Amino acid sequence: QSALTQPASVSGSPGQSITISCAGSSTDISDYNYVSWYQQYPGKAPRLMIYDVRNRPSGVSDRFSGSKSGNTASLTISGLQTDDEADYYCASYTTSNTFFGGGTKVTVL
Amino acid sequence: QVQLQESGPGLVKPSDTLSLTCVVSGYSISTSNWWGWIRQPPGKGLEWIGYIYYSGGAYYSPSLESRVTMSVDTSKNQFSLKLSSVTAVDTAIYYCTRKGPYDTYYAAWGQGTLVAVSS
Numbered sequence: 001q002s003a004l005t006q007p008a009s010v011s012g013s014p015g016q017s018i019t020i021s022c023a024g025s026s027t028d029i030s031d032y033n034y035v036s037w038y039q040q041y042p043g044k045a046p047r048l049m050i051y052d053v054r055n056r057p058s059g060v061s062d063r064f065s066g067s068k069s070g071n072t073a074s075l076t077i078s079g080l081q082t083d084d085e086a087d088y089y090c091a092s093y094t095t096s097n098t099f100f101g102g103g104t105k106v107t108v109l
Numbered sequence: 110q111v112q113l114q115e116s117g118p119g120l121v122k123p124s125d126t127l128s129l130t131c132v133v134s135g136y137s138i139s140t141s142n143w144w145g146w147i148r149q150p151p152g153k154g155l156e157w158i159g160y161i162y163y164s165g166g167a168y169y170s171p172s173l174e175s176r177v178t179m180s181v182d183t184s185k186n187q188f189s190l191k192l193s194s195v196t197a198v199d200t201a202i203y204y205c206t207r208k209g210p211y212d213t214y215y216a217a218w219g220q221g222t223l224v225a226v227s228s
Contacts, residue, residue, distance in 0.1 A: 034213040034214075036213065036214035038155075038215075044220075045204055045218040045219065045220055045221050046155065046204075046215075046218060048214055048215065048216045051213065051214040051216075052213060052214070057216060089154065089155055091155075091214070091215075093213040093214065095168065096168045097157065097170065097171070098147075098157040098215075099157070100154055100155040100156065100157065101154070102154045103154045103155070
């Protein structure tokens with residue numbers, strides 16, 4: 001397993017839907033449903049948004065959804081809002097390691 | 110609800126050992142959880158350092174394993190990170206985290222503390 005690949009940036013207008021991809025380099029994502037997503041505002045700690053590919057923690061808006069196809073996971077934000085503008089990181093978990101993607105900056109136009 | 114708070118020197122000299130502590134409040138550290146560290150160089154992405162079980166077993170990142178030691182102090186409800194032989198590339202914001210026994214994610218994070226390595 002190794003680092004995950006995310007697009008550096010994704011943008012959209014308010015109300016639109018955007019999707020952030022997270023590609024694994026081998027079978028790390030396809031073999032396990034242990035992908036999580038984190039939102040991070042500047043100067044703040046990351047916040048868990050999605051776990052185990054598609055599950056939302058309590059308190060996270062249902063505008064955020066996760067999915068997986070093969071070795072690529074995705075985070076979709078629907079009904080884009082201005083406060084969705086932040087960095088987003090995917091992560092792939094194993095007992096002995098956790099790999100993060102490089103992060104995607106979401107800009108609301 | 111668990112709260113995590115990192116503390117430690119904000120400046121460490123090259124070749125020295127970086128030492129950080131994470132105080133846990135609102136939750137007993139002596140439960141079936143993993144207590145860990147994740148860092149983020151300024152302007153860059155997240156890097157997993159490792160985690161330690163409340164009773165002492167630990168997993169460390171292979172890239173840092175030779176320099177990392179984690180420990181738990183149940184009497185003070187806190188856990189610690191030591192990173193030896195630091196260089197400028199270890200300059201980062203260090204976050205402490207909690208992972209549940211069967212969780213595959215990190216739901217609780219400290220606010221982070223910036224540690225700079227410089228002479």
